[in-house]
Amino acid sequence: MVRPRLKDVAELAGVSIKTVSNVVNDYPHVSEETRARVEAAIAELSYRPNLSARSLRAGRSGVVALAVPDLDNPYFAELATNVIEAADRRGWTVLIDQTQGDRAKERVVISGIRDHLIDGLLFSPLALTGKDLAGRDERTPMVLLGERIGTGRSPYDHVGIDNVAAARAATLHLAERGRRRIAAIGVQRTAVAATGRLRLKGYRQALAEAGVPADPSLVAPVARWGRADGAEAMSRLLDSGAPDAVFCFNDTLALGALRTLLKRGYEVPGDVMVMGFDDIQDGRFATPTLSTVAPDKALIAQSAVDLLAERLGGGTDKAHEVCVPHRLAFRESTDLPGIT
Amino acid sequence: MVRPRLKDVAELAGVSIKTVSNVVNDYPHVSEETRARVEAAIAELSYRPNLSARSLRAGRSGVVALAVPDLDNPYFAELATNVIEAADRRGWTVLIDQTQGDRAKERVVISGIRDHLIDGLLFSPLALTGKDLAGRDERTPMVLLGERIGTGRSPYDHVGIDNVAAARAATLHLAERGRRRIAAIGVQRTAVAATGRLRLKGYRQALAEAGVPADPSLVAPVARWGRADGAEAMSRLLDSGAPDAVFCFNDTLALGALRTLLKRGYEVPGDVMVMGFDDIQDGRFATPTLSTVAPDKALIAQSAVDLLAERLGGGTDKAHEVCVPHRLAFRESTDLPGIT
Structure with missing residues (x-):
């Protein structure tokens, strides 16, 4: 694992260090024959030039940044894993930023404070x-990535899913299984909670469509989207909303x-059916296993990386809008024997 | 371990710092002879200029890399979150690498392929x-981070936990609750699986100490440390080992x-007690909640970042060995009414 130096390449190729440097930096005045010999030596030794002069001239660092709210949320950890894999296939390294969904930190991300280090930015903002x-x-x-921001034309490529349609389908599934007191957990009382608003819209559309009365007491707000918030909100719903x-x-x-449901002695799905959103691995091994909306995370990551590559290649000026498909994963938490 | 600076290059080449900077930044008005001398000095010292002129002056990019096997494993996602927070308090940005615990990828991490971008490296290797x-x-x-590598004196700072003691305490807890058929899941049949070997050692120590016979059929090997592997190994144990x-x-x-236990109708902890290791968030919301060994992840991250800062400040040459404390978290999966 001793790393080859410029002079090792020069020795092997039988040329001067300066000549190797000329080849590496793509200077003119190097004969084709010499260039070929140096390139063969570089390949032979797996030499990797790391002088910044070259990166500066090429204008590339080979690094892209991915900014997400929170790696502690398995959805973003799984998305990051997918992005790293997609970037790796292009030889890119991914730098990961956590913003905590904080507007000040998100503004720093787009401010270009680190842009001398990165070629491009994949950004899933919240605020x-x-x-x-x-x-x-x-x-x-x-x-x-994630929700569209603002209402006007955006100059930025965007990759997302159809949250309204997905939430509508998830809620309809519960109504189709005969449920009439369908609660929703996840509304956030902040100015910026686009994802929650879209999923609430889909939930309401489904209730109207299924002829199920919308009871405001069944909509439980939360501060954040963590396990503790869900546990606490469920407790409130059980106390008041049945x-x-x-x-x-x-x-x-x-x-x-x-x-909360299991701790308080409720049967799931018998007494209360539970439906989630994201299809994180944890849900597949819970007991009962968790029914959920499964966005195609690998395709989200691949699409974002491809769009960025197109930009870096000097591609089109028009901003792309990519809507990645989702499917519903029906598991035990909504599955009753005898209902098909 | 001190990284060469611009002035070291200048000294070796016998030119001014300004001249080195001119070469690095590829400015004109540098004679071919001087340029060649500076480039030779750069190669000789393995000097790595940073990308921006500002970083060049400071000799720092403000970026450190964290290399972990897999962000999909919540332990590493939580550790990464803690590292990002600790680094953020020093104004550092963290670049995250995934190695999949693959030796070839881990060798690339230490090869310095990206070292012109980063000031330092926090590395949790597996292979x-x-x-x-x-x-x-x-x-x-x-x-x-993680297990010590090799047996000799290492020139590298290291932060870990006492895996043998932790595994011993976890197993003793099960023996103290009257269990005599205590299985272990997690041995890996690969040349490099240091963590698993240490935890197996602690498990065996505890059995001997508690006077519980060690039954080899109760030690279930796995390929990886994921949920699916645990589910499958448990199934094998239930079929053969009781x-x-x-x-x-x-x-x-x-x-x-x-x-697997719940799906097959076993009561936990009544029929089979379950004890884990890592204290990831998922376990606190499982039903039953999961008893586990809780390493102090925030302190692991903080110690690693502090050690790196000391190195960057030109601190001590002696390698530090930091052992971060752990505690046992007793939850429902080992908790039987009537046993105290």
């Missing part, structure tokens, strides 16, 4: 506003809700 | 050998084992 984005004058290519099903806006909320 | 480490001639400071308790070498194995 950023259209105004924040409009004020960005950095030139580092950026692809947005639900027979609950649609949670993500799986960690659902796993928290499931914990 | 790396003492020989790999001994061959490293890179000067970027590195702090190792255990009344199981110590799993990490929490994801334990959550998989728990799933």
Whole structure:
């Protein structure tokens, strides 16, 4: 594992260090024959030039940044894993940033403070506003993940899923299984909670469509989307609302809700059905296993990396809008014997 | 371990710092002869200029790398979160690498391929050998996390926990609760599985200490440490070994084992007690909640970042060995009414 130096390459190729440097830096005035010999020596030794002069000239560092709210949330950890794999296939290294969904930190991400280090940015913001984005004058290519920000035309590529349709389908599934007191956990009382609002919209559409009365006392707000928040919200619902099903806006909320239900002696799905969103691994090994909305995370990551590569290649100016498909995963938490 | 600075290059080449900077930044007005001399000095010292002029002046990029096997494993996701927080308090950005515990990828991490981008490296290897480490001639400071590698004196700072003592305490807890058929899930049949070997050692020590016979059929090997592996290994144990308790070498194995037990109609902890290792969040919301060994992850992260900062400050040459404390978290999966 001793790393080869410029002079090792020069020795093997039988040329001067300067000549190797000329080849590495792609200077002219090197004969084709010499260039071929040096390149063969570079390949032979697996020499990797690391002088920044070359990166500066090429304008590339081979590093892209991925900014997400929270790796502690398995959805983002799984998404990051997928992004790293997709980037790796292009030879890119991924630098990961956590913003905690904090607007100040998200503004730092788009401010270009680290843009001398990175070629491009994949960003899943939570709190950023259209105004924040409009004020960005950095030139580092950026692809947005998650919800669309603002209502106008965006100059940025965007990869997301159809949250309204997914939440609607998840809620309809509960109604189709005969449930009439369908609760929702995950509304956030903050100015910026686009994902929650979209999933609430889908939930309400489904209730109307199924002819199930919408009872505001069955909509439980939370501060964050963690297990503890889901557990606490479920407790409130059981005290006041007598639900027979609950649609949670993500799986960690659902796993928290499931914990409360089982601890308090409710049968799942018999007494209360539970449906989540995200299809994180944890849900597949819970007891009962968790029914959920499964977005295609690998495709989200691949699409984002491909869009960024297109930008880096000087591709199209038009911003792309990619909607990645999702499917419903029906598991034990909504599965009653005798119902098909 | 001190990283060469611009002025070291200038000294060796017999030119001014300004001239080195001109070469690095590829400015004109540098004679070919001077340029060649500076480049030779750069190669000789393995000097790695940072990408921005500002970083060049400071000699720092403000970026450190964290290399872990797998962010999909919640332990590493939680550790990464803690490292990012500790680094953030020093104004550092963290670049995250996934190695999948693959030796080739781990060798790339220590090869310095990205060292022009980073000031230091925090590395939790799985497959790396003492020989790999001994061959490293890179000067970027590195702090190792996890198990010690090799048996000799290491030049690298290291932060870990006492795996043998922790596994021993976890197993003793099961014996103290009257269990006599205590299984272990997590042994890996690979040349490099140091963590598993240490935890197996602690398990065996505890059995001997408690006077519980060690039955080899109760030790279930796995390929990896994921939920599916734990579920499958538990299934094998139930078919052949009739255990009344199981110590799993990490929490994801334990959550998989728990799933199998409940699915097959066993009561936990009544029929079989389950004990994990890592204290990931998932285990606190499982039903039953999961008893586990809780290493102080925040302190692991903080210690690693502090050690790296000391190195970057030009601190001590002596390698530090930090053993971070752990505690046992007793939850429902080992808790029987009437036993205290």
